[in-house]
Amino acid sequence: MTLVNQTVIVVEDTYDDMQLVSTILEHSGIQVHVARNGAECLELVKTMSPAMIITDLSMPVMDGWTMLKQLRSQPETNDIPVVAITAYYSVDVAQDARDAGFDAYFAKPVSPLQFVSHLRALLAE
């Protein structure tokens, strides 16, 4: 499964993280949309069908956990793959993310090549 020309929403409230993730994705030919929090992302998915959502967990207004719950509760959005990405690795958060139903969990720093190949594998599933 190729990622080229796929649309992905990146949900991040910090500039550096948005910049990092969107640069990696855009270099792989992915069209990136950006939302600053879960609420903005839920608005975006009303107007588009992303191949995947990559989200920070802790954000103002609506965090990644709440957003995931909302996405999973709607038939139109419940099968969009949602990947969590956080600034610091935590075993507890990784477990919580799996339990909550995230399709994958990454912590920075991410290796661009590995990150993209993981996403590609996830889309192929």
Add this chain to the structure above:
Amino acid sequence: MIDPSPKQNRNARRAKRLDIDDWHVLIVDDQRDNLNIATEALRFHGAHVQTASNGIEGLEILETYSPTLVLLDLSMPEMNGWDMLKAMRDNPDTQKIPVIALTAHVMAGDEANVMAAGFDGYIPKPFSVATIVLKIQSILAQRQRGDAV
């Protein structure tokens, strides 16, 4: 403990946004997707955005809105970007507003045509959320240097 103060770091990183909170931007483009990406990127950094889907709508908005800059698609139905730019430059109220062309296919000669028409710069499509604001800032900085000469 790898990092005792992630919260503090997070706030420091959040503060490091591009400083465009006082920008008011009018984006005129008939392609929803492009328009959305530009809007999201600008809003991410705190800018205020209005949108229109052709030149006629764009000119209507300018009757009551004085943006910091206009991002203008070239090929649109009703009224294209070339004609909207001309109308803006003919009107004393809007002639000094910076206008950046949004171009679908940048080919040899396109850049010269865009600059000759009076655009302040151009940004090729597809847009990148990672770089579009930086590109706009660099065009505006260049324009300011031009004014100073």
